[in-house]
Amino acid sequence: MNDIHQLTGAYALDAVDDIERARFEQHLAECEDCRTEVASLREAAGLLSETTLATPPPALRDSVLAGISQVRPLPPVVERTPVVQRRWFPFLVAAAVVAILGVGAAFWQPWTASQDGSLTAAERVLNAPDAHSVAVDLGKTGKATVTLSESVGKAVITTEDMAPAPEGKVFELWLQSPEGDMVPAGLMPPGEDNQMVLEGDAASATAVGLTVEPEGGSDEPTLPPVALFDFSQAT
Amino acid sequence: MDHIRAVPDGAPSPGAPSGAAPADTTAGELATLLQRSSRGDEGAFAQVYDATSSRAYGLALRVVRNPAHAEEVVQEAYLDAWRSSTRYDPARGSALGWLLTIVHRKAVDRVRSAEAATQRDATYHRETQPVDHDQTAEAAHASLEAQRVRGAVSTLTAVQREAVELAFFGGYTHTEVATMLDVPVGTAKTRIRDGLIRLRDAMGVGS
Numbered sequence A: 001m002n003d004i005h006q007l008t009g010a011y012a013l014d015a016v017d018d019i020e021r022a023r024f025e026q027h028l029a030e031c032e033d034c035r036t037e038v039a040s041l042r043e044a045a046g047l048l049s050e051t052t053l054a055t056p057p058p059a060l061r062d063s064v065l066a067g068i069s070q071v072r073p074l075p076p077v078v079e080r081t082p083v084v085q086r087r088w089f090p091f092l093v094a095a096a097v098v099a100i101l102g103v104g105a106a107f108w109q110p111w112t113a114s115q116d117g118s119l120t121a122a123e124r125v126l127n128a129p130d131a132h133s134v135a136v137d138l139g140k141t142g143k144a145t146v147t148l149s150e151s152v153g154k155a156v157i158t159t160e161d162m163a164p165a166p167e168g169k170v171f172e173l174w175l176q177s178p179e180g181d182m183v184p185a186g187l188m189p190p191g192e193d194n195q196m197v198l199e200g201d202a203a204s205a206t207a208v209g210l211t212v213e214p215e216g217g218s219d220e221p222t223l224p225p226v227a228l229f230d231f232s233q234a235t
Numbered sequence B: 001m002d003h004i005r006a007v008p009d010g011a012p013s014p015g016a017p018s019g020a021a022p023a024d025t026t027a028g029e030l031a032t033l034l035q036r037s038s039r040g041d042e043g044a045f046a047q048v049y050d051a052t053s054s055r056a057y058g059l060a061l062r063v064v065r066n067p068a069h070a071e072e073v074v075q076e077a078y079l080d081a082w083r084s085s086t087r088y089d090p091a092r093g094s095a096l097g098w099l100l101t102i103v104h105r106k107a108v109d110r111v112r113s114a115e116a117a118t119q120r121d122a123t124y125h126r127e128t129q130p131v132d133h134d135q136t137a138e139a140a141h142a143s144l145e146a147q148r149v150r151g152a153v154s155t156l157t158a159v160q161r162e163a164v165e166l167a168f169f170g171g172y173t174h175t176e177v178a179t180m181l182d183v184p185v186g187t188a189k190t191r192i193r194d195g196l197i198r199l200r201d202a203m204g205v206g207s
């Protein structure tokens, strides 16, 4: 629905619940206008803090500085040099067709979530400070977004209006290792609006693939893929 | 609580920079300090803290109301900022705005989870938590930047301002704001967005 662009203000003020936030972040992944607007509205909202200044107790400074001395900053998001694509190469070529149809820009989320244990694995990924999303518009098949967090070490796929796999087939997910190997990462449960945490360690994955496989899944991806979510292009 | 000052101790005040820059450190300096922090420079991060903590703490206190909770929120937020400082991109906004986004989200999560945990009536909870309005007002009054922001806020319509403040300082979702103001959800959403756009344009922020 068109109305979703109207949520920029509420989103910028954190005036959304977790479900609205996740949905809007999927939209942000593919709407440059909303990304720009959210950034400017957040900047404006931050200025309101000029009207509520309060000096914290001096002990807080000590606690903060003691706290950071025990943690190192996260590594930067590096531009990975293209690896030699072994048997995975044809997959990439086929995926390029999909990519031309529409790959949303990967984007970076500066916001973070509380560390309490009440978050699901999917929420931890979606709310991680280093979460990146790549959205792929599959046309009549629907829309899928993969969000990956290196710090959580997991990836989450969220689908919208996803057409069912052909009779007797399933959608299977794959994590691409830096060496170019495709590692099975689980079968997509049926349903058009789905969210699933991929199996396996996604921290070093350079891409996520989505293929159609015979029921029960395969050990190697069947080409061409339905979609490729290329995180090596993410910044 | 200690006496409130608008500017951290010992900080020089070389004129008021525009936009979201703190009064004593320019936006560019703050971005540089944050980038040095991302390379593990704890001294640079201490300067980031000194330049921003009265804003971060004041905002957290306004949202969560309880000083001890506000301290926890601020501590967690700065730790997160330190950890993810590598991911701060000056092209996407000011360092202060980036930091306050983290603080605000933590503060909102805190009030919401506290309410969920205690099942306490939100209105009761918020109205009975102590807030020292006088000290907050004193600190705000001392800041030239605050006067500029107040001027910008005054360009909002009364209903826009009400919706923005309930969402930002109250920590309520736009759906809750709609119920509290007895207006349709779409109306609350629009008031928040239009109000922020007006504030942004009055302050000359962003593109």
Ligand SMILES: [Zn+2]
Pocket (backbone or CB within 6 Å): A004, A005, A027, A031, A033, A034
């Ligand atoms: Zn949009």
